[in-house]
Amino acid sequence: MKNIVILISGGGSNMAAIVRAAQQQDWAQRLGVRVAAVISNKADAKGLELARAQCIATEVLDHKQFASREAFDTALAALIDQYDPALVVLAGFMRILSPGFVAHYEGRLTNIHPSLLPAFTGLHTHQRAIDAGCKFAGATVHLVTAELDVGPILDQAVVPVLPQDTADTLAARVLSQEHLIYPRAIANLLSK
Template sequence: MKNIVILISGGGSNMAAIVKTAQQEQWAQRHGACVAAVVSNKADAQGLGFAREHGIATAVLDHKAFASREAFDAELAAVIDAHQPALVVLAGFMRILTPGFVAHYAGRLVNIHPSLLPAFTGLHTHQRAIDAGCKFAGVTVHQVTAELDVGPILDQAVVPVLPGDTAETLAARVLTQEHVIYPRAVRALVQKLPVA
């Protein structure tokens, strides 16, 4: 089985979209792939409840309990590796990962970013798109590299920026597309990956 481990920090709506799509499209039977575990750095992350309800293993690793990013990432990798992941999916995991962690999962670590990369890397993407006068915004699924939000692009969706949009209204419109393209990109990856 090609195991997928998803990392979250909050509500986990993208994780939920991937889990639902995997079940609806029978990834286990069709592609030999399943979401094996959901890991969070926050014990109160709402997405953990969804994962448990769907019979998915969960783990919590509080980054505040570690003296350094490197120490946290080393333990995080140990937790992930216990599930023999073919793919590690960042779904609202609000931690900047160390180069060593990224290198450990090179080629099998993916992220979703709420802009049309390479535009608007980092935070506050929707407000920045509005402030720049963009007519379009969107979302990008990309492979993770040591440099923030610049890895190879796997999938994108375009969303119009409407007159009167706020960061919140634009974010909500982008989120609906995130829930479409992230499962699609993950499915395309697991179809290509060897069994771990």
């Protein structure tokens, strides 16, 4: 069985979409894949409750308890490795990871970003797309590399930017597409 470990910091809507897809598409039987654990850097992350309700192991590792990013990432990798992951999935994990952590999971670390990469790396992507006059926005699933938001693209979804859009309305439309493409990208990656 190939294990997936999902990292979250908040509500976990992408994590929930992945878990739902794994169940509905019978990843365990079809692909030999299961979501083994959900780990958060915040004890109050709502996504942990969703994972527990699905009988998925959950862990909390508070980054504030560590003196440096590297120390946290070393402890996080040790925790993740207990689940022998075939894939580590960043699903709203709001931490920039150290190069050593990224190298440890090279080729096995995915992220979803709310823009059509390579456009609008970093934060505030929806407002930046609106401000730039973009006609389209979207989301990108990519492999993580040491450079932020530039790893190889696994899947993308495109949504129109409407004249009345605010950052919030655009974000909601993009998020609905994230919930479709992230599970699809994971299934495609792990079916190889």
